[in-house]
Amino acid sequence: MENSHVLQITKRHFSDLYLCFCGSAKCEPNHSFGPGIRDNYIIHYITKGKGKYYVNDTCYELSQGQGFLVEPHSQVFYQADKTNPWHYLWIGFNGTKVTQYLNDINLNSKHLTFQCNYSEDLNKIVQDMLSNNNFATSNQFLLESLLYAFFSILSKDIKPVLPSNDNNNFYVKKAIEFIENNYTNKLKITDIAKYVCITRNYLYLLFRKYLNVSPQEYVTNYRITRAEELLNSTTLSIETISNSCGYQDPLVFAKAFKAKKGFTPSQYRKKFSQEYFYNQITNNKK
Template identity: 45%
Template structure:
């Protein structure tokens, strides 16, 4: 027998991330589920005891402090230990960005196991979800917000079991590129990028060279100058405004960077026709990013 407390919510929602179900359970010895599938993502986290999880012909022995991810519409099997059956909590969820978030956390069908030392915090979050169990908009928003917190706690303290070093490096570069794309218009430096992805500047340099064939500074400058060329071609903004719009607080520094890369000043560039080459340069940068972000 399984002593379980669970809630299932309406499953016809749309959005970036939302809760389908949640619960907690104290299982009996050898209590099992499956092989069966669910239509949404499902994260289980072991609070106490032991058990095993089988997925894609691989079996994982798990204990307190570990969790596992079940992919939508994928057969999975898990069973409590005969002598020390586990208790666990779970959250089922879906959404247009669910896969993206999980992939960024390092969780996938290849790496479904994680460790996390925040059991009390995770349990408190799930209890909060269950206490706000109406179908009204207030509780709906709260549960979905708590889902983000739940994943954040796992992402912050989790270690993904058997995750490859190459995968880690790729994730760091993706996050760094995403940060640059969103903040190139601000006066950020490479140290800010390294701090954002929580690695030192030297390691970030090595990763960019390995994955993109250029340094973080070269990528940041290339991205900024490409955006500046767009503005020079498509607007009548003063050079000073374009400099500020591309993260340069000093128009002279911007002009020197532009000249070093394009062989002419921004003003001279604007006088000539370069729209087609700008388009090609933009496509080149976008292609570089697209290759990086490809799963």
Template identity: 40%
Template structure:
């Protein structure tokens, strides 16, 4: 059974294209051929073979495989115990980050789950869903994010895939995006590392190598730049500004503001809002 979605620009970050499940007949095969989108198969029962990049993987229940765009692949159900699998096909700007966090790549396309109850539940809800309400596409995109959340949660903590330079840039971008979205909250470097999916010490080292400052320093500087912008709004008190950039302690905020901007918030506001002197 295959269910197709329609292209919707509302979901450019992650878009579910189609999904389904199939109990295969013995020897049922696909390829060699390529796709122009990402696709993940998860084996519910039985066995089969997956081939990509000159490698052959003999797979069984509880394992899955990733297909990346423009990669020539083939797969075939076992003659004696043909597999039954579910799949999801998807694309979007967030995909590379999500599959990296799940420790998957074109060179490392296989995963195995020791407990697949959550994944099976997610796939069942996806496949049994019907387009009967206005929020259906949003609901399906949410289920796809849940699908990835399960893969990421169960990705081996002892696995350390090789991180190429473009991957490092991706992680740094995620840190910056997280700070820009959450600077007003009481966030920590550990919370950022958990969000990105890397060990705190490794992420801090990576970030400093590429940006030239620590994550904590970047966070403080970003908060103070935002605070400086807010001082131009006369309707906001210094306390309002302090809380708006994540500081409940106004004295600490003023101390950090002066350290970064060279002036207290009040002095900065007076300087920036003072009328320009008239010229003769």
């Protein structure tokens, strides 16, 4: 491993969720860890290149913009590609509520890998963590806020990445592609099944097996995630956002959004958009 930068945390002020260490590295070809276990939770996020992650007899082929969760005391092995080795960043963490927080962003034993398109934001957070490498009380609070910011970024755009060693995953991958390209329109589960050339019942079984949700739940979750982004980052009307996310009836959209987020779209925008726009303005001034 070359150009590795690591921060180890030994002094802790918090218990719900706390940072144990973080770092970034450019890996040499075939650089690997394991088989071995870790004592804390670790999220690796790939900023360049590719490699493989093995856990529970399952192989995930991962590349730029994707990442993986290592759970404590779970035997894992991961290795950089021999021709295009990955560069990645990582955060190690733990806490009394870590399982709850990971479930909130859809990372757990059933969903160990993910894709997120906010590479620059995640990289900046880790670099800020590495820059604040003394143990003053003010820095402890700053590191804690950066850890929550890392989780916040993941929650905006996290998507599952499926194992690469099961042919049935082909159908799920193609179904997800179809959903992402057509979620703005009226979308029936039969349309998805027809596109991937399997029955609706078989599609349901595959989604439950690999994603732990039904196809309909996945469509709803995807639409609400897109709506959340638009509420945060634009001044589009609720009706326009509703239509943009596949809901022809704004009342149906509002009901679905509240069921997932606990707020109506209007309430959500009032509560969170000011913070978003403040951050955007602040970043633009830098």
